[in-house]
Amino acid sequence: MxxxxxxxxxxxxxxxVDDTDGKTAETGLSLTVYLVKNGAAAVARNSxxxxxxxxxxxxxxxxxGTDTAAAGLLRALASPGGA
Numbered sequence: 001m002x003x004x005x006x007x008x009x010x011x012x013x014x015x016x017v018d019d020t021d022g023k024t025a026e027t028g029l030s031l032t033v034y035l036v037k038n039g040a041a042a043v044a045r046n047s048x049x050x051x052x053x054x055x056x057x058x059x060x061x062x063x064x065g066t067d068t069a070a071a072g073l074l075r076a077l078a079s080p081g082g083a
Contacts, residue, residue: 003074006065008047013076015057016083025057029080033061038072045076057083 003009013033018024031051034042049062061076068074 003063003068005071006069008062008064009068010060010062011076012054013059013061013078014054016059016078016080017057019083026080026083027053027057029053029059029083031059031061031078031080034077035063035067036073036075036077037070038074042077 001011003011013031016026016029018026033045033051035045036042045061045063046066047062047064049064051059051061054060059078063076
């Protein structure tokens, strides 16, 4: 996926599945998302917009202009408990 630099966009993150059976989609997680910009240390996402479940374990994550300010590779990370 290509993102336009310094703009607000929404990405899809997942799927998150149950850590017990490895297949049931998790729909009620509270995610904390970290971003890695061009291989630098991971930092917390700047956008304050709520992260919501979309479907089948996928979540909609808004990234704001600060989150997308750096040109180059951007990686989003999250590892919530239970998934």
